[in-house]
Amino acid sequence: MSEQSPYEKLGVSEGATFEEIQATRTRLLEEYADEPQKVAQVEAAYDAVLMQRLKLRQEGKIAVPDGIRFAEQASPSVQQKTASVVKESGQWFQSLLGQTDRWSWALPAIVYLALGTWVGLMPQPQGVQLAMMVATGSALYFLYRKEKRIGRSALWGFGGLIGGFVLGTVAYTLLKAVIPGLPSDTIVISWTTFLVLWGIASFLK
Structure with a gap:
């Protein structure tokens, strides 16, 4: 038996809308709130689905609503925040010394x-x-x-x-x-x- 796809793990079809995917994730997280292992599986499946959708978007095959935040889009934000903190710390240190x-x-x-x-x-x-x-x-x-x-x-x-x-x-x-x-x-x-x-x-x- 072949391994389940992220869509199957999440319980949505590949043609599901972003709203349906997010609604399913929210429902499953509430359902498995007391089961950390299943919550982790839901999150992993959700992230995998979003990654696939991002790849399709980059290839111009689908459009993505503005409200969707992809995992790798968060990384530059984190890097920017880290750089900002480092810069501010450096400025403070420089002003002190x-x-x-x-x-x-x-x-x-x-x-x-x-x-x-x-x-x-x-x-x-x-x-x-x-x-x-x-x-x-x-x-x-x-x-x-x-x-x-x-x-x-x-x-x-x-x-x-x-x-x-x-x-x-x-x-x-x-x-x-x-x-x-x-x-x-x-x-x-x-x-x-x-x-x-x-x-x-x-x-x-």
């Missing part, structure tokens, strides 16, 4: 690299405190130079200082038992804070 040129991140990198070297060579408390002050002041300067808003610059600058300190503390706690010869907590926390402040000063808009 701003347009950056080479010096907008290279100059802060030089400053924080120098401070990191300083702390690495002279990890005494007084030297570290002075380096932290210079690092925070540098972040305020770089942010204010871009934004011309002292309040927002101060908020991000001191927020980066606190965030870097917390992140550095957590990093040192997690890594000290894993990495032999890890530098002291003072150095790790300082380097982490410099990295956070560099990121904020360089890319945040």
Whole structure:
């Protein structure tokens, strides 16, 4: 016995109208609402019928009502929506970070690299405190130079200082038992804070 065609599975004739096909699908879905397997079979048959109708339409053999939505017509729509979301996300990210040129991140990198070297060579408390002050002041300067808003610059600058300190503390706690010869907590926390402040000063808009 030959396998049933999608029309036979759906219970309609090949000459059925689109309205009849849709009405049959709706009736069967209601009838089999409590039987997921049969619902899946109905949907598969319905999609197969629409695919055949689409092929006939592309060949110019039938006309299709405007309200009919084919499965492959949905794909470009999904792709377009996805592209739109990605584009909007990119625009948001770009507006957050701003347009950056080479010096907008290279100059802060030089400053924080120098401070990191300083702390690495002279990890005494007084030297570290002075380096932290210079690092925070540098972040305020770089942010204010871009934004011309002292309040927002101060908020991000001191927020980066606190965030870097917390992140550095957590990093040192997690890594000290894993990495032999890890530098002291003072150095790790300082380097982490410099990295956070560099990121904020360089890319945040």
